Amino acid sequence: MPVFYDSQEQVEVYRFSFLTAIFIPLAALFLQAFVPLRLPWFGVFDLPLLVVIFFAIARRSQISGLLTGAVIGLLQDSLTHQPIGLYGIAKTVVGFGASSLGVKIDVENIGARFLGTVFFYLVHQIIYFVVARGMAQLDLHWSWSHESLASLANGFLAVLLFAVLDRLKQRT
Amino acid sequence: MENLITRHRNVSVLVAVLFAQVLGLAVQVKRSGQSEETRLIRLWTVSAVAPFEKALVWTQHGLSGTWHNYLYLRGVRAENRELKQQIEQMRIAQVRLSEDAEQARRLQRLLSFKEKFIAKTVAAQVIGSSGSEQSRSIYIDKGSADGVKTDQAVITADGVVGKVIDVEQDHTAKVLLVNDESSGVGVVLEKSRLQGILRGTASGELVVEKILSDESVPPGERVLTSGGDQIFPKGLNVGVIIKAIPGSDSFLNIRLSPATNLSKLEEVLVVTQVDTRPPSLAETGGRLRAADVLAERLPSVPPKPAVDLNQSAGVIVSTPGNVTAGNRPSHGSESAKPAAPRAASRQAATGDASPSALVVKSETSPKPGVDAGLNEAPRNPSGAATGDTKRPDNAGASAVVNAAKPATGASVPVLTHDAKPSLTSKPASETSNPAAQPANKSTIPAKSRSGPAPLEDNPQ
Numbered sequence: 001m002p003v004f005y006d007s008q009e010q011v012e013v014y015r016f017s018f019l020t021a022i023f024i025p026l027a028a029l030f031l032q033a034f035v036p037l038r039l040p041w042f043g044v045f046d047l048p049l050l051v052v053i054f055f056a057i058a059r060r061s062q063i064s065g066l067l068t069g070a071v072i073g074l075l076q077d078s079l080t081h082q083p084i085g086l087y088g089i090a091k092t093v094v095g096f097g098a099s100s101l102g103v104k105i106d107v108e109n110i111g112a113r114f115l116g117t118v119f120f121y122l123v124h125q126i127i128y129f130v131v132a133r134g135m136a137q138l139d140l141h142w143s144w145s146h147e148s149l150a151s152l153a154n155g156f157l158a159v160l161l162f163a164v165l166d167r168l169k170q171r172t
Numbered sequence: 173m174e175n176l177i178t179r180h181r182n183v184s185v186l187v188a189v190l191f192a193q194v195l196g197l198a199v200q201v202k203r204s205g206q207s208e209e210t211r212l213i214r215l216w217t218v219s220a221v222a223p224f225e226k227a228l229v230w231t232q233h234g235l236s237g238t239w240h241n242y243l244y245l246r247g248v249r250a251e252n253r254e255l256k257q258q259i260e261q262m263r264i265a266q267v268r269l270s271e272d273a274e275q276a277r278r279l280q281r282l283l284s285f286k287e288k289f290i291a292k293t294v295a296a297q298v299i300g301s302s303g304s305e306q307s308r309s310i311y312i313d314k315g316s317a318d319g320v321k322t323d324q325a326v327i328t329a330d331g332v333v334g335k336v337i338d339v340e341q342d343h344t345a346k347v348l349l350v351n352d353e354s355s356g357v358g359v360v361l362e363k364s365r366l367q368g369i370l371r372g373t374a375s376g377e378l379v380v381e382k383i384l385s386d387e388s389v390p391p392g393e394r395v396l397t398s399g400g401d402q403i404f405p406k407g408l409n410v411g412v413i414i415k416a417i418p419g420s421d422s423f424l425n426i427r428l429s430p431a432t433n434l435s436k437l438e439e440v441l442v443v444t445q446v447d448t449r450p451p452s453l454a455e456t457g458g459r460l461r462a463a464d465v466l467a468e469r470l471p472s473v474p475p476k477p478a479v480d481l482n483q484s485a486g487v488i489v490s491t492p493g494n495v496t497a498g499n500r501p502s503h504g505s506e507s508a509k510p511a512a513p514r515a516a517s518r519q520a521a522t523g524d525a526s527p528s529a530l531v532v533k534s535e536t537s538p539k540p541g542v543d544a545g546l547n548e549a550p551r552n553p554s555g556a557a558t559g560d561t562k563r564p565d566n567a568g569a570s571a572v573v574n575a576a577k578p579a580t581g582a583s584v585p586v587l588t589h590d591a592k593p594s595l596t597s598k599p600a601s602e603t604s605n606p607a608a609q610p611a612n613k614s615t616i617p618a619k620s621r622s623g624p625a626p627l628e629d630n631p632q
Binding site: 026029030032033034036037038040043044062063066067070074075076077078079080081082083084085086087088089092093096128131132135136137138139140141143146 | 181182185186189190193194196197198200201213214216217218220221224225228298299300301302303304305306307309310311337338346348352353354373374375435436437438
């Protein structure tokens with residue numbers, strides 16, 4: 001299977017049921033808020049981000065992708081004690097970028113999913129830190145080692161998670 | 173223009189959405205200094221997530237309780253036997269400690285110390301977290317309906333956890349953990365009494381800031397809350413120092429091992445009420461001992477009017493106050509003694525931290541440091557006194573308070589005025605240590621043991 005598409009005709013666009021579109025992001029937020037209480041190491045994952053990437057690349061619509069990212073990001077912001085919009089901005093950009101990339105590459109490929117998630121995780125974190133430090137004046141510290149490991153961990157989880165979520169996709 | 177937007181519709185929407193969020197963010201940042209009300213989106217999200225979290229926690233506790241209390245009972249008998257042995261040992265230790273605690277309370281009462289103690293707590297279950305490494309906060313299942321308000325301390329039996337930053341609903345509140353980067357707690361090192369600020373790091377560790385690098389801070393020393401932040405009562409356990417290295421600036425970089433496992437919190441206590449009051453005998457079980465009756469009858473220094481500033485070496489502004497908690501008759505020979513050290517001693521003895529008393533201390537002290545917490549001797553949750561009655565920097569004209577125990581067994585509190593600027597009393601943490609107790613008692617002068625020696629002025 002080719003990794004890169006050479007024409008729009010080859011691109012498969014999926015859609016999701018209303019319940020899936022509502023329930024999956026909420027479930028991701030819920031798990032992200034609950035599981036680290038019992039498994040502290042789970043905090044390294046960013047389930048809402050993985051859901052944003054999945055929906056964006058499956059729908060392959062930039063507007064849909066950025067809006068999904070914005071909504072999920074703002075909801076995630078509302079669970080923190082920091083100003084609302086930090087995750088919102090970062091996930092909006094990721095949603096837009098992932099849907100744009102979904103048009104270009106074969107997102108069914110495991111390698112592409114892994115690398116794409118690693119890339120978008122780093123993009124997400126960089127945007128988050130830039131906005132948090134530049135606008136919100138938050139005293140956050142960037143650690144390349146931590147972020148690199150976290151991006152790899154999220155990449156591995158994305159491969160597994162996307163395989164599960166693939167079952168919820170509906171062909172248009 | 174319209175054509176351009178239509179042609180680049182996707183990018184235009186992206187820019188519009190980003191612009192809206194940046195604008196919203198800017199408004200929030202600008203208003204961050206003002207009192208911030210709960211935003212609707214936070215309320216919605218918490219309302220959507222919290223019920224599921226509560227249900228899951230409830231289910232988890234139910235299953236866990238059923239398993240541990242009814243099914244998995246292997247080794248319970250042996251454990252029960254061990255626990256019974258432990259109880260016996262602890263009873264023996266309790267007898268010794270309760271004697272020390274009573275002595276501490278009596279001394280606090282003599283000095284008119286006012287205790288700050290945790291009067292009311294609300295037990296809460298942790299139902300969720302922020303889910304972000306950049307925001308270390310948790311959600312608890314108690315809210316405004318349970319008396320929870322913002323800026324209330326959240327603790328466990330092990331130590332401090334954080335403070336309430338937002339009461340989202342009637343039964344949900346958000347707690348900022350002490351290991352968050354935006355958190356700050358006033359702390360004091362248990363033995364050296366150095367004060368600093370506890371902060372969190374990006375990786376969730378605890379560090380103590382603002383302690384000068386020329387201070388000696390040994391690893392293993394306990395760190396307690398100082399009460400200076402007006403949120404956490406004084407004397408709560410924070411953690412143990414694991415490393416102290418000089419930082420890039422002139423301060424030490426002190427890392428702590430937290431007393432509470434902040435990554436695995438299940439139940440916490442919200443301190444909903446902190447009272448201030450002088451310690452009472454009722455706390456000792458209502459028993460009025462012979463020594464206490466004797467202390468009530470001992471003569472006291474009569475209230476003196478303000479001393480003329482020009483007449484004494486130090487600037488003395490006296491405030492009336494009794495040396496003991498009871499009203500004693502005046503002591504005739506007292507007026508013949510030098511005024512300055514006596515007045516200063518009396519104020520130190522009464523624990524009067526009024527501005528006038530502070531003037532006395534700062535003027536007569538060789539090192540002009542004033543411990544504003546002089547009149548506070550709060551107890552830690554275990555009941556042990558933690559107030560630092562004297563430190564080198566406020567020992568200008570200090571009153572030496574010795575608990576005399578005559579041969580009859582009844583203890584007679586004796587106040588000895590000592591004008592020499594010396595550190596004569598140990599920190600409460602040391603005096604509460606059973607091992608340190610004999611040393612304390614050995615400081616009693618021989619003649620004060622023989623009878624009710626009321627007051628001794630030893631101007632040196």
